[in-house]
Amino acid sequence: MLRSGRYVLGGEVERFEEAFAAVCGTRFAVGVASGTDAITIALEALEIGPGDEVVTAANTCVPTIAGIEASGATAVLADVELATGTLDPGRLEEALTERTRAIVPVHLYGQCAELEPILALASRRGLAVVEDCAQAHGALYHGAPAGSFGAAGAFSFYPTKNLGALGDGGAVTTDDATLAERARLLRNYGERERFTHVLRGRNSRLDALQAAVLSAKLPFLEERNGRRRAIAARYDEALAGTDTQAPVEGEGRRHAYHLYVVRSPRRDELRARLAERRIETAVHYPLPVHHQPAYRDLAPTGRSLAASEALTAQIMSVPLHPSLSDEEAGYVAAALAESSR
Ligand SMILES: *Cc1c(COP(=O)(O)O)cnc(C)c1O
Numbered sequence: 001m002l003r004s005g006r007y008v009l010g011g012e013v014e015r016f017e018e019a020f021a022a023v024c025g026t027r028f029a030v031g032v033a034s035g036t037d038a039i040t041i042a043l044e045a046l047e048i049g050p051g052d053e054v055v056t057a058a059n060t061c062v063p064t065i066a067g068i069e070a071s072g073a074t075a076v077l078a079d080v081e082l083a084t085g086t087l088d089p090g091r092l093e094e095a096l097t098e099r100t101r102a103i104v105p106v107h108l109y110g111q112c113a114e115l116e117p118i119l120a121l122a123s124r125r126g127l128a129v130v131e132d133c134a135q136a137h138g139a140l141y142h143g144a145p146a147g148s149f150g151a152a153g154a155f156s157f158y159p160t161k162n163l164g165a166l167g168d169g170g171a172v173t174t175d176d177a178t179l180a181e182r183a184r185l186l187r188n189y190g191e192r193e194r195f196t197h198v199l200r201g202r203n204s205r206l207d208a209l210q211a212a213v214l215s216a217k218l219p220f221l222e223e224r225n226g227r228r229r230a231i232a233a234r235y236d237e238a239l240a241g242t243d244t245q246a247p248v249e250g251e252g253r254r255h256a257y258h259l260y261v262v263r264s265p266r267r268d269e270l271r272a273r274l275a276e277r278r279i280e281t282a283v284h285y286p287l288p289v290h291h292q293p294a295y296r297d298l299a300p301t302g303r304s305l306a307a308s309e310a311l312t313a314q315i316m317s318v319p320l321h322p323s324l325s326d327e328e329a330g331y332v333a334a335a336l337a338e339s340s341r
Contacts, residue, residue, distance in 0.1 A: 001212045008205050009188070016211040017171070019218055020155075023138070025148040026173040028180035031206030032187045035134040035156020038170035039067025039104065041204060042130045042152035045172070045182035048073050048101045055095045056104040056132070057087045057113075058288045058308035064106055064132050065289055065298070067154070073101070077290055077298050082307045083248040085109060085261065085315070089117035094303055102128040107136035107146050109284070110162065110228075110258035114250060115141050115149050130154060133173075137162040138225040140254035147173040152183075157214055162228075162258050163221050165210040224322040228257035231320050231329045235260055238333035242340035244270065259284055260320040264340070267316050273339040274318075279332055282317045 001012055013031045021029035032038050043054065050072035056064055058077035068075040078095040081088045087105045103122050105113035113131075122129045129150030133139075136146040137155060147153025157169035172183045182199065185192060190199030232247070232255070239246040245263040249255045261284060264270045271281050288308040290299040299305075319332055 001208050004208070007208050010208050012208040012215070013206050013211040016206075016215045016218070019215060020171055021173060023145065023218060023221065024153065024173045025145045026153070027175045028173065028177070030172045030174075030180055030183040030187065031211060032170045032172060032183075033204040033206065034168045035132075035154060035158060035161075035170040036063040036067040036070070037187070037202075037204040038154035038156065038172045039064065039130065039132060040070040041183050041186045041202075042154050042172045042174075042179075043068065043071040043073060043102060044186050045179045046102065046128045046130070046151060048128065051099065052101040053097060053099045054102045054104055055092065055100060057106045057108070058290060058305040059085050059285065059311055060106040060108060060132070060289065061285055062289060062292060062295070063134070063156075064104060065295060067132075068104060074099075075298060076100070077288075077300060077305060077308075079303075079305045079307050080108075080311070081114070082311065084111055084114075084250050084253075085311055086111060086113035086250075087118065088307065089114050089121065092118065092121055095300070096125060096127075100125070100127060102130055104130050104132050105150075106132040107139055109247065109261050110135050110139055110256035111247075111250065112136060112139050112141040112146050112253045114253070119149060134158075134161060134170075135258035136256055138221050139256040142252040146256075148175075151176065152179060157210065162225060162256055163214065163217060166213050167207070167210055169206050169210045169214065171206070225256050227322040228320060229255070231324055232257045232260055234329055234333050235318060235320070235336060238337040239340060242337065244336065244340035257320055259317045261315050261317050262336075263311070263314040264316060265314065267314050270339055271316055274335055277331075277335045277339075279335055280319060283312070283315060284317050286312055288312055
């Protein structure tokens with residue numbers, strides 16, 4: 001790659017794009033600079049921007065919102081299912097207005113949102129769906145991969161994700177040739193041929209170095225996700241019959257376990273007990289978006305986000321990654337069982 005002299009976009013990136021599209025079951029993948037940019041560029045490619053509203057989950061990480069807002073569109077928060085933390089299809093309609101143009105379901109923690117009713121509603125109302133797949137590389141919904149359902153999928157290759165680069169990176173997946181072409185233009189100043197700019201784009205390109213790393217890691221994604229699932233099954237078993245609720249895998253939604261998020265009525269006590277055993281935990285996320293200092297104006301009026309708010313007080317992420325040894329996973333599983341009631 002170094003000898004090729006081509007360090008941004010180019011053949012290495014094209015090779016990765018082709019391989020990644022195949023894994024996602026889409027015709028195209030367009031490499032961009034981050035997952036946040038992938039959301040922005042997907043929306044811009046759909047000609048969504050200022051004056052438009054885009055509905056997404058209140059229980060997500062802030063980049064989902066940042067990605068929507070960078071397109072110029074207004075982010076509108078909707079509530080999630082208490083069991084899975086993903087967008088609640090039953091609470092979606094009330095968030096739609098005559099300005100709504102798109103829905104961004106977030107495949108949170110590695111599990112696809114309940115897509116069927118979301119896609120049906122979107123199609124009834126003429127809305128685009130852009131899947132936030134940043135945590136869901138390799139997740140399946142009724143047998144088909146995350147990123148293959150909406151008009152576009154937005155992936156992140158941030159190092160901690162299920163498929164991670166050695167720096168930032170992202171991709172837009174789509175079956176639509178026009179959308180893919182627009183995304184390719186938008187990531188590179190809208191330049192169609194040298195010094196001819198047909199769209200007002202940005203600089204959001206994938207590096208050849210990151211593409212080479214991603215191409216090397218991609219063949220192991222399925223195996224590494226399998227390892228995540230095996231560890232998750234072990235934790236599930238340890239938690240059976242306790243007052244700590246293991247993650248719920250929705251019907252037909254094969255989880256990729258980016259995170260293993262449990263729910264406990266005694267979350268802080270549980271965290272402290274695990275910390276005593278030198279087990280690090282985290283909370284994804286401690287606040288719903290509309291409780292973040294910068295995003296309080298996104299709190300809706302006349303609509304509740306009660307499930308998103310309730311979840312933040314109960315959830316806890318337990319260590320789970322493919323390089324945990326059997327012994328380490330066993331230690332965590334035993335500590336979970338002992339610390340729960
Ligand atoms: C990581 C993440 C993003 C943003 O991806 P970056 O590559 O960090 O910009 C967006 N949405 C979700 C759900 C994420 O987990």
